[in-house]
Amino acid sequence: MMKRKLPSIIGVWTLAFLFTFSSLSGVALAEGKSMYKKTLEDYQVPDVKLISQEGKEIELKSYLNSDKPIILDFIYGTCSTICPVLSVSFAHFQRKLGKDKDEVRLVSISIDPDNDTPELMKEHLQKYGAAEGWDAFTGKRENIIEVLKEFDSYVSNKMDHFPLTIMRGAGEEKWVRLYGLLSASDLLKEYEMLKK
Amino acid sequence: MNVRYFLVLFFLFPFLLQPAQADELIEGYTHEEVLRLGEQMYREGILPSGEPMEALVMGDIPFDGRMFTCDDCHQRSGLGSEEGTVITWPTNGKELFAPRRRTGAYRPPAAEEGEQGGRRELPEYYQVADVRPAYTDKSLARLLRVGIDPTGRRLDPIMPKYRLSSKNLAILTYYLKHLSSEMSPGVDDTTIHFATVIDTSVSDVRRSAMLSVLQAHIDAHNSLSRHEDKRAASGPFYKSEKHKAYRKLNLHIWELTGPSETWREQLEHYYDEQPVFALLGGIAEGSWKTIHSFSEDLKIPTIFPITDRPEISNSDWYTLYFSKGYYQEGESVAKYVRSQLGVSGDFRVVQLYSKNNPKAVEMSAGFDSTWQQMGGLTGQKLLFMQGDVVRENVWKEVFKDDTPVVLLFWVDDSDKDLYLRLEEYRNKVAMVFTSASILNNDFSSISDTLRTKILVTYPYSMPESETRSRFSVERWLKARKIPLTDFDIQAKMYFLGWMLPGAIKNMRSEFFRDYFLEGFDMMIDQDYSIAVYPRLTFGPGQRYASKGCYIVKLSSGTSPEMTPVNDWVTY
Numbered sequence A: 001m002m003k004r005k006l007p008s009i010i011g012v013w014t015l016a017f018l019f020t021f022s023s024l025s026g027v028a029l030a031e032g033k034s035m036y037k038k039t040l041e042d043y044q045v046p047d048v049k050l051i052s053q054e055g056k057e058i059e060l061k062s063y064l065n066s067d068k069p070i071i072l073d074f075i076y077g078t079c080s081t082i083c084p085v086l087s088v089s090f091a092h093f094q095r096k097l098g099k100d101k102d103e104v105r106l107v108s109i110s111i112d113p114d115n116d117t118p119e120l121m122k123e124h125l126q127k128y129g130a131a132e133g134w135d136a137f138t139g140k141r142e143n144i145i146e147v148l149k150e151f152d153s154y155v156s157n158k159m160d161h162f163p164l165t166i167m168r169g170a171g172e173e174k175w176v177r178l179y180g181l182l183s184a185s186d187l188l189k190e191y192e193m194l195k196k
Numbered sequence B: 001m002n003v004r005y006f007l008v009l010f011f012l013f014p015f016l017l018q019p020a021q022a023d024e025l026i027e028g029y030t031h032e033e034v035l036r037l038g039e040q041m042y043r044e045g046i047l048p049s050g051e052p053m054e055a056l057v058m059g060d061i062p063f064d065g066r067m068f069t070c071d072d073c074h075q076r077s078g079l080g081s082e083e084g085t086v087i088t089w090p091t092n093g094k095e096l097f098a099p100r101r102r103t104g105a106y107r108p109p110a111a112e113e114g115e116q117g118g119r120r121e122l123p124e125y126y127q128v129a130d131v132r133p134a135y136t137d138k139s140l141a142r143l144l145r146v147g148i149d150p151t152g153r154r155l156d157p158i159m160p161k162y163r164l165s166s167k168n169l170a171i172l173t174y175y176l177k178h179l180s181s182e183m184s185p186g187v188d189d190t191t192i193h194f195a196t197v198i199d200t201s202v203s204d205v206r207r208s209a210m211l212s213v214l215q216a217h218i219d220a221h222n223s224l225s226r227h228e229d230k231r232a233a234s235g236p237f238y239k240s241e242k243h244k245a246y247r248k249l250n251l252h253i254w255e256l257t258g259p260s261e262t263w264r265e266q267l268e269h270y271y272d273e274q275p276v277f278a279l280l281g282g283i284a285e286g287s288w289k290t291i292h293s294f295s296e297d298l299k300i301p302t303i304f305p306i307t308d309r310p311e312i313s314n315s316d317w318y319t320l321y322f323s324k325g326y327y328q329e330g331e332s333v334a335k336y337v338r339s340q341l342g343v344s345g346d347f348r349v350v351q352l353y354s355k356n357n358p359k360a361v362e363m364s365a366g367f368d369s370t371w372q373q374m375g376g377l378t379g380q381k382l383l384f385m386q387g388d389v390v391r392e393n394v395w396k397e398v399f400k401d402d403t404p405v406v407l408l409f410w411v412d413d414s415d416k417d418l419y420l421r422l423e424e425y426r427n428k429v430a431m432v433f434t435s436a437s438i439l440n441n442d443f444s445s446i447s448d449t450l451r452t453k454i455l456v457t458y459p460y461s462m463p464e465s466e467t468r469s470r471f472s473v474e475r476w477l478k479a480r481k482i483p484l485t486d487f488d489i490q491a492k493m494y495f496l497g498w499m500l501p502g503a504i505k506n507m508r509s510e511f512f513r514d515y516f517l518e519g520f521d522m523m524i525d526q527d528y529s530i531a532v533y534p535r536l537t538f539g540p541g542q543r544y545a546s547k548g549c550y551i552v553k554l555s556s557g558t559s560p561e562m563t564p565v566n567d568w569v570t571y
Helices: A002-025 A060-064 A082-103 A118-127 A141-150 A184-195 B002-016 B020-024 B031-044 B070-074 B137-146 B166-178 B204-222 B228-234 B237-244 B260-273 B289-297 B326-341 B358-373 B392-398 B416-428 B463-479 B487-507 B513-521
Strands: A037-041 A049-051 A057-059 A070-075 A105-110 A134-137 A164-168 A175-179 B054-057 B061-064 B081-083 B086-088 B161-163 B191-199 B248-256 B278-280 B348-354 B380-384 B405-410 B429-435 B454-458 B550-554 B562-564
Touching: A049 A141, A057 A060, A070 A082, A082 A105, A082 A134, A082 A184, A082 B061, A105 A118, A105 A141, A118 A134, A164 A184, A175 A184, B031 B070, B031 B166, B070 B086, B137 B161, B137 B166, B191 B204, B204 B248, B204 B487, B248 B260, B260 B289, B326 B358, B326 B405, B326 B429, B326 B454, B326 B550, B348 B358, B348 B392, B358 B405, B380 B392, B392 B416, B405 B416, B416 B429, B454 B562, B463 B487, B487 B513
Parallel strands: A070 A105, A105 A134, B191 B248, B191 B278, B348 B380, B348 B405, B405 B429, B429 B454
Antiparallel strands: A037 A175, A049 A057, A070 A164, A164 A175, B054 B061, B054 B161, B081 B086, B454 B550, B550 B562
16 A cells, blocks of 8 residues: 555655745746746946947946846857857847837847957847847957856856846846746746836 | 660660669759758758748747858757757758667667677667657658657757748758768778878978978877777777777878969869868968868868968858968957047058068958958058169158058068158158068067057067967977977967867767868867967857957067057957
């Protein structure tokens, strides 16, 4: 009798554990759907200057201290796998917002600054059909590394980089870190939560 | 009757000779056309109709083929990639249409069972079931359209689901079946054949500097110091795949003589005699263009040739250079001027150079192209013939009005008077640049007075910062009893030898040229093992590893110190 019950007890506890784990960490679990991990973070934006796709110097801190919500990711121009998906996600997000796209600021920061010139960043945005409100920054290698470290995203080899979307509501202190690739509905959902 | 039978056979004969693959062909297309259209879909994301492919990624994000394509993730070779947390499986026909074993799982040799030794026959409990069966046309169609593999598993949503008609699907499937299906030429069961191309007009010292270091690397690989042969024959079963990949390397020397117009024919002759897998290093006095074209046309990788005159291209694939050479110096000046003055304003850009000095021509082209790309107006060019006296009217033209001049003085020191004349005009220029390469690092023609004004492009590590890595190279040379004769060349070939084992190991037994090149694309950025550049960086499709160039001020005196006024990479 005990032997028969044991597997089902284990099964119930396993399910309960999985349910608890997924609720606490904010992981969306469903077959064929995206999985990502959501955490709240106290990132301090470093006092560095980056270069915009127009070749203009940008003070990152004041750029991010915007009265609009910010959504940022880390990409590089010749990235073959993760970055194209992050970028089509941003492009689609802008299209979905329609007229409201002006209410949010998207920014992609290069993790390959030696290769990613402002001109290449501009081409990258054009390739994905970026509208106004989505900027792409490059900059001095040491400044980029500082930014990556502050956002807990630094990897010594860019090929080891991971999919990350980081967002902050207007006037908020805390950053929302979403580790993993997001579906369009995930990104929209997280953005809506940011506005509340 | 017999005649009629003969005639029928006569007319049918050409059709009977068609290869078996003709059955697989898509209606109305030849084999070559299907491959071209399939490649267009795979690499450019464009359908045969000219429309972009449409797909969904992450379940609900629509995108089209202009944004990213199959080969972004699966790579040009189709052998897949690994980037961060995402592993992309091979999609070439050889892998796709065969069952997939777990990574590292025992894979019986292709030979018949009778040839397998006892060591290779694993106990049943060690044997690993297939992860998936071989794809069929039907199951591949299901995967591409709805993301479900032949076992019924739903793939990670990062694998897009494509909207494809049956015909387009058949074209793509046909292409994948032929993608990296046969090993590249230049490899056999025991040896990978490489060649190095040497222009015989190169001095013996430079030739020997390149060749001695490259050959020492090849010899080190072939010395079997890690007992690769034994391991391949009797190593543990779980490493048999790795060790079986071991091949000796054979470096062939292809010497090019006479004018460069004849080089293509010479290269093709060498290749016909002994096909090689790739070209390593190599050295030429003039432009690398002919060798570049040969490499590109025959799809043969060339890794790190010694040249300051590479072919400049954003799209060519098969030659990986150290840098853009002289072109890069001009490019860096354009970026530096923009960083200081912008691309438009109260200044004129004037380039003064001798039109028969190839270094100057490349530098000027690098500046022009970059300056225009940044939105600058084409500057004025004042050309002269080397050896001719630069007449007064040229100087007058440079300073024809009161507008401040940004002067690019791509002039060598064959006429020292030119630098003396420049000194007279130094207060009329907003900025003035020359090049360390054009002056062969000899700054004696620039007076102390002019040094207060002139800036010099210097495309290498600053001498004081290369000490540590220089020591590594020198010690390596000493251990192999190779005399230090040309540090620049020897350090570059040392670096090639440093990178080569990684790219070979990355291939495993998949000896495809594209895959070899992809091994370099995936390399970590290097600043430790390269002595002559601050760092070299890599990435998919990046073909010039050095991305920067210092711009320096010179101190006074006979051995001037160089002080950079910019970072290695300027924007």
